[in-house]
Amino acid sequence: MLSDQVLQLLTAFVDGELEHRQREAVVRLLKESSEARDVLRQLQENTHKIKQLPQHKVEPSLVDAVLQAITEQQVQPKQPAPAREARRRWLPYVTASLAASLLIGVIGFLSWKALTEPTKDDIIVKNTQPEIKPEPKPDPTPSPTPKKTNPLLSDMIAETFRGFGAPVPVEKPFAVAFHDIQNGGAQELNRELNRDKAVQFDITVKSNSDAMKRLKDVLKYREISLVTDPAAEKKLQDKNQAKVEYLVFAENLTPDEMTRLMSELGESFVVGLNKTQRLVESPYKNLAVKPVAKDDRQKVAKLLGVEPSAIEPKDSKDVQPQPKNTRQVVLLPMNANGAASKEVQQFVNQRRATQPGTIQVFIKIRQE
């Protein structure tokens, strides 16, 4: 009989919500206990059954019913409360400025009246001059009929108030932890990679050297060669390698392939043979996806020793499909100076035309 604690571990294992150590504990348990294996199988089967529940369409569509209910019940979207507060905050200022205008008007009127008040001399002159009618006295009380406002202005003001309280949507870069890519993150990552022809990955890793070894293995499994700039190789051996930021320039990979690669990089993997076999946690930690900025393209072009336009993804027609085993990516240190190495030049010369449906990725890797 399995304890409740073990059952909790098994259910969380099915949910994909265990820490690495807990996952390892479950794997060990499954090796030892047939009962645990049976329970896990049942739990996984049931999850599969729920996942497989068919998707239905709402028929008839709810659009008409909802819109009719809105009309019949005269439902209105309520105005945002902060906007009302904002309007009230303006009221004292508006009142004060109206009072000030009124005061200025009254003072102006009185001054004008004082200046135009007939003196004795004026009365003499007045008798000889045509009558000058004073300008109509400004009415200090507001007119009872509402003043017609410019509808365009009203809309602009209403729009301004409407905006208060609602934050301006700012597009954040998509970010995901590597261990989450398998738990629903892959779908979102894939969606993100389908948005642009070129993207930049900012990746953090636990150890640069372990990350590069793992990258090489994963790429090899996918029949993609990793061309390593000797400067990168040298820096990876260096004592201060942790401080170095690396760039992997990859292209002609589909969003699906790139998602799979990232998913595999985030997986724990087995090292050693037979009895010395052990499960090692992935050195890959977090991934952020950003659009490629002009500066980034210029910098990457400089590292590769080409013009920025030479690494722009192009819509090429009649492109010959690239054989899978000829694909390669290049690894360089971000702070490389001077001319591109022979290896990098060779990589540049062997580049293929942009394959349809593929993306270009600038992968920046740095140790945490």
Added chain:
Amino acid sequence: MSADDNRLITEARQGNTAAFGELVSRYQDRLFNTVLRLANNAEDARDVVQEAFLHAYQSLHSFKGDSLFFTWLYRIAVNTAISMKRKQRPVLRIQPSGEDKNAIDPVDPAEASQPGHAIEMAEQERRVHEALSKLSAEHRAVLVMKDMEGMKYEEMADILGVPVGTIRSRLHRARLEIRDILIQQDKREV
């Protein structure tokens, strides 16, 4: 949030009901499929989804755009469905041998044309739906959110307004409970 959703929300806030209609059209099926598994039948699910959209329209001002519009809608619909379930007394449903007006139509007519497959699928759905309906509203909700929507514990906690620990323990209980129900079903049917 997609730029298009954002535009439709802005227009709906200004009273453009057609823009809101577009949002309803966009999300009704996805919402319905989740609520269908939380409610007893398709009719109740329709009512809940319609109510959720009306509530969303009235509360559009409170949508700040810091989550996806769908997540916000989802939160309204799931919580409406759960509270509806809590209020409902358990009802013994006697299925007539004839046509049930609340029955769910097969998804794909092409699949339905393969009699064996369609019957098998419908039977599997009936069994799982029956098993889900025996769970409490809270347990049913976490299973549907996790297995059908693939949500993380944190997202579920946010939507249901409970701590992550509660989600973990609810899912644990729900998984064991549905396992027992399905085992009992198997025994009964054998």
